[in-house]
Amino acid sequence: MIRVMNVISDTNIGGAGRVLLNYLRYADRSRFELLAALPRGSMLQAPLEEAGALAYEVDGIADRSWSRAGMGALKKLFRETRPDLVHTHGCLSGRMAARNCGIPVVYSRHSAFPVPARLRYPPGRWVNKLVNERCADRIIAVSPAARDNLVQGGVSPNKITVVMNGTAPVPQTSEEERAALREELSIPPGAVVFGILARLEDYKGHLYLVEAVRLLMERGREDFTVLAAGTGPFEEELARAVQKAGVGDRLRLLGFRSDVAALLNILDVQLNCSYGTEATSMALLEGMSLGLPSIASDYGGNPWVVEDSRTGLIFPSRDAAALADAMERLTDRPEERQAMGRRARERYENSFTGEAFAKNTESIYLDILKGAK
16 A cells, blocks of 8 residues: 655635545545645545544645744654655645655645746746756646646756546535525526636735626626635735625626535636636536536636637636626527637536546556656
8 A cells, every 4th residue: 555645735725726626526545545735724634534534734824835843743743644655735844844854745736927037037036947857756737737837946846747637526515505596695587697616815806806807797687696606815906896886686606605616506607807827727627517617717727728719718816807808708699609619618628637646646656656766
C-alpha cells in the first residue's frame, strides 16, 4: 500500500480543497492509503475525513505558503507518519519539509495569475525556478494556463504535467425541489437565472458583474435574475457596490450556502468573471455536469474549459459591456442556450470526470515512485 500525504494550507473550502475532495472520491483505495495535513480549525477537516482521508491538524500553515513554524511542524509529522510521497496543493512549507525528509514530492499549481516583473527577470526568475524545480519531483498544472504561468516564471516545461481538473457530477434535483427553491429565493416566474458561485475576492470580477447588471437594467431588461453565492474579504465592498448601483432587485447576494448543488440546479446560465488566479474553475465543471452553458471571462484557464459559442460564451475580462451583451444574448435565445448546455454536458463527460482526473494523478504518483527506487 502506497501512503500519500496531501498537504493543503487553506482554512476555507476553495478550489484547491474541492479538487482534493474530488480526487479522494475516485482514488484507488486498493493501492493508495490517503492522508492529509491541513491547518488547525480548517473547514476542510470534516469533509476530508468523510471522504476517507486520515487528517492531521498542523500549526503554522494556515492560509500561508511558507513559515518556519509550519515547515518544522510538517517535518515532524512526516517523520511520524512516514508517507511514501507528499502531494502539496500550494504550501511551500510542505514541499521543503518533504525534501528535508527525503520524500518524493508532487506540487499542484491550482492558479494562474499575472506574473510580476520580479519573477520574469533575473534574479527573481532564477530564484523562482530554483525553488519550484528543486522542491518538487513533478509539478501538476491544472490547465495549460497554469503551465504557461509557471513557464513565464522560469520553470522548465519538462518539469510540468498538465492534468485538467475533474469533478463528480452534480446530482439533479426534482422539479418540485427546484420550484421550491426558486420560490424561497423570490425568483420571478419565467426569469432567466444566472449564477456565480465564487469566493468574494476582488479578482473574481464581481464589480464588473454589478456594472453589467446595471447596464441591462438601463436597457429596460427585467426578465433575468443573478444569484451570487459565496463569502470572502470582498463581501462588504460588494454589498456597498450593489446598493450604490441600485441593482439589488436583480443581483442577489446569497452569502455562504451549503446547498450549492441545489443552487446549480435552478440556474439557466453560469457566470465566471475572474481576472486573476483562475486556472480551471471547479464551479464551471460542476455546472457543465448538469448541462449548464457558461458565460466566462477570457482569463486563465476559462477558454480551455468553455468553448466559445459552443458550450458558452467568452468575453474579455473586466469588460462589463461585453458581459452584459453576452447575458442579453443568452436571455433572448433559449434554443441556443439549451444547445450550448447539451454540448457542455458532453464536454464534461469527455474531458472532466472525476475518474479521469484521479487516474491521471495516480499515474504521476506511480511514475515518480518508480523513478525513486
